[in-house]
Amino acid sequence: MSDHGTPSPDLWKSVDALWAWLETDQPVGGREGLLLRVLKLGEEVGEVSEAVIGAIGQNPRKGFSHSWEDVQGELCDVVITALVALRTLTPDTREVFHRHLTRVTERSLGPEAA
Template sequence: MTEQAPPSADLWSGIDDLWTWLDANRPIGGQEGLLLRVLKLSEEVGEVAEAVIGATGQNPRKGVTHTWDDVQAELCDVVITALVVLRTLTPDTREVFAGHLARVRERSLGRA
C-alpha cells in the first residue's frame, strides 16, 4: 500500500502543474494575459450562478438543469482558478495564501 501525500501537498502541486501548463500554452502574455486570467475567475463564478439557478429550477423556461453536485464542481473550478491566478501573481502562493487565511481566521474567529 502506498502512502498518499497530505491533501495540501496535492493541492499545491496540482496548482503548480496547472499554472505551468497554462503559462506554456497561453496565447496572450504580459499584462493583457494576466488580466484575461483574472477575468477567467469571473467566468467561473458565473458558472456557479448558472448551476445554482439550474439546480433550483429558477428559470421556468428551462426547469431543473443542474444538480447540487454540479454546483460543487463549479465551486471547485472557482477555487482552482483563483489559486492559479494567485500563482500567476506570485511564486510564493502557498505562503501568501496561508498568511491571508491566518489573518482572516484571526479576524473572524479570534484565533489563528
C-alpha cells in the same frame, strides 16, 4: 490519503502544474494575459450562478437543469481558478495564501483560532 481511501493530489503541486500548463500554451501573455487569467474568475462565478439557478429550477425555460453536485463542481472550479491566478501573480502562492487565511481566521474567530 483522503477520507475515501484514494490518494489526494497535493494541492500546491497541482496548482503549480496547472499554472505551468497554462503558461506554455498561452495565446496572450504579459499584462493582458495576467488580466485575462484574473477575469476568468468572473466566468467561473457565473457558472456557479447558472448551476444554482438550474438546481432550484428558477429558469422556466430550462427547468431543473443542474444538480447540487454540479454546484459543488463549479465552486471547486472557482477555487482552482483563483489559486492559479494567485500563482500567476506570485511563485509564493502557498505562503501568501496561508498568511492571508491566518489573518482572516484571526479576524473572524479570534487569535486563538489560528
